Amino acid sequence: EVQLVESGGGLVQPGRSLRLSCAASGFTFDDYAMHWVRQAPGKGLEWVSGISWNSGSIGYADSVKGRFTISRDNAKNSLYLQMNSLRAEDTALYYCAKVPLGIWYYFDYWGQGTLVTVSS
């Protein structure tokens, strides 16, 4: 059974940093690209970033480019999102999501999310 478990969320002040993690199990992690998708409270879904199986191809939404860095450790079956210079508008539930093939694809499995709140 595919499982994606996010962690690392919390309350952080504007301008500070936070690192999110996603622990994957139930599939061969290094065969698949992975992504982060976020959802602000009461709002819709927003794609944040994606990374290929070997980290050779990476993309970011314009809203986070230059501030967020996606990475993965295939030996640990883990995905990460380093978030710097956080803003109030980054407040959201952050989901880790898997694609079934390729990189820029649809999402076949999602975690339950970790909540990031940016506030002073």
Next chain:
Amino acid sequence: EIVLTQSPGTLSLSPGERATLSCRASQSVSSSYLAWYQQKPGQAPRLLIYGASSRATGIPDRFSGSGSGTDFTLTISRLEPEDFAVYYCQQYGSSRFLTFGGGTKVEIK
């Protein structure tokens, strides 16, 4: 960037009725690379449809997707109580940039 516009924002229907949800793209979505998701309160999104019309594993056949180019539709033939939720479309035909529509809420009338 391809912008997806979903309509209506809210659909008020009764169980047993047919639901028709629209997703319109600002430019053509290549190869009908469009997916639909269902999200219930407090839950992660669930994949329903990919490739505009292919049902994901375990999705009941009352859910169907259609369309191409810039106009796509999700149809729920007969609403069950568990189908009342928010539905999102997503395009994946634009390399390195994935986008979602704003969502349609299907609520009980």
